[in-house]
Amino acid sequence: MKKVGYLGPEATFTHIAVESVFKQITSHPYRTIPSCIDGVTDREVDYAVVPLENALEGSVNLTLDYLIHEKRLPIVGEIVLPIRQHFMVHPKYIDEWQNVEGVYSHPHAIAQCHKFLHDTFRNKPLHEVTSTAYAAKHVYEKEDEKIGAIANEFAAKKYGLQIVKKDVHDYDHNTTRFLILNQENAPLEQTLLEHNGYKTTLMITLSENPAGALHRVLSAFSWRNLNLSKIESRPMKTGLGNYFFIIDIEQKLDDVLIPGAIAEIEALGCGVTLLGSYPYYIIK
Numbered sequence: 159m160k161k162v163g164y165l166g167p168e169a170t171f172t173h174i175a176v177e178s179v180f181k182q183i184t185s186h187p188y189r190t191i192p193s194c195i196d197g198v199t200d201r202e203v204d205y206a207v208v209p210l211e212n213a214l215e216g217s218v219n220l221t222l223d224y225l226i227h228e229k230r231l232p233i234v235g236e237i238v239l240p241i242r243q244h245f246m247v248h249p250k251y252i253d254e255w256q257n258v259e260g261v262y263s264h265p266h267a268i269a270q271c272h273k274f275l276h277d278t279f280r281n282k283p284l285h286e287v288t289s290t291a292y293a294a295k296h297v298y299e300k301e302d303e304k305i306g307a308i309a310n311e312f313a314a315k316k317y318g319l320q321i322v323k324k325d326v327h328d329y330d331h332n333t334t335r336f337l338i339l340n341q342e343n344a345p346l347e348q349t350l351l352e353h354n355g356y357k358t359t360l361m362i363t364l365s366e367n368p369a370g371a372l373h374r375v376l377s378a379f380s381w382r383n384l385n386l387s388k389i390e391s392r393p394m395k396t397g398l399g400n401y402f403f404i405i406d407i408e409q410k411l412d413d414v415l416i417p418g419a420i421a422e423i424e425a426l427g428c429g430v431t432l433l434g435s436y437p438y439y440i441i442k
């Protein structure tokens with residue numbers, strides 16, 4: 159049976175993403191995103207599932223940077239999960255939840271709920287922890303402290319907390335994209351869902367920075383009618399102003415169009431690395 163690593167403990171959003179897509183696997187929680195990725199390179203697990211981007215808050219930079227600068231693993235799939243954040247407390251504080259002395263959650267979850275936190279818990283300390291499920295577990299274990307967590311419904315049930323305010327994220331269309339990584343670039347064997355399409359992800363570095371360099375790179379996709387669903391720049395970490403670009407193309411790697419675009423971009427003196435060509439799964 160294949161093993162899948164995820165950001166733990168049990169009942170994180172990442173865990174839900176794993177359980178919604180993979181079939182017949184054992185799943186293994188890791189404490190941090192880098193340790194989850196290391197789990198694949200150390201051969202403890204076959205796949206790692208890591209959050210990449212949230213619709214409200216943007217990229218999970220830790221994932222992107224660790225993947226690009228530390229452990230370059232092929233992307234073999236993507237999962238898109240709807241995210242509903244709830245505020246929860248230990249059952250003994252149900253009636254006084256508005257008087258909690260601190261709120262715990264993952265930094266991305268806190269960022270997705272700023273309006274709620276500002277309106278309800280202004281000036282109360284916000285504690286960032288490694289995941290939403292970790293926050294829920296912590297709040298249950300510290301039952302003598304009047305504290306609350308932002309996490310999902312599954313975590314409330316798993317760790318015995320009571321949801322006192324549902325849907326505390328700031329905007330309705332909250333979703334997070336997760337990447338599936340595998341050292342051998344092996345596609346998923348069995349899935350619970352049909353895929354919804356394919357993407358191809360490239361990393362591009364501009365040779366130098368002449369006027370119009372990025373424009374010329376993008377036109378290699380545009381005149382081939384290759385639709386891009388994302389373009390993101392991240393620091394190369396070699397000096398201020400040096401960036402690489404991550405580009406998602408909305409189709410599978412073919413024999414003609416994408417190789418043609420890559421050859422054209424390389425001829426411009428830019429570096430191109432294929433990070434993966436993979437199916438994506440949208441969870442309703």
Ligand SMILES: O=C(O)C(=O)C[C@]1(C(=O)O)C=C[C@@H](O)C=C1
Binds near residue numbers: 241264267289291334
């Ligand atoms: O803490 C969790 O539950 C996670 O799975 C991590 C994570 C993230 O890193 O963005 C995943 C989805 C949500 O956007 C909030 C947190």
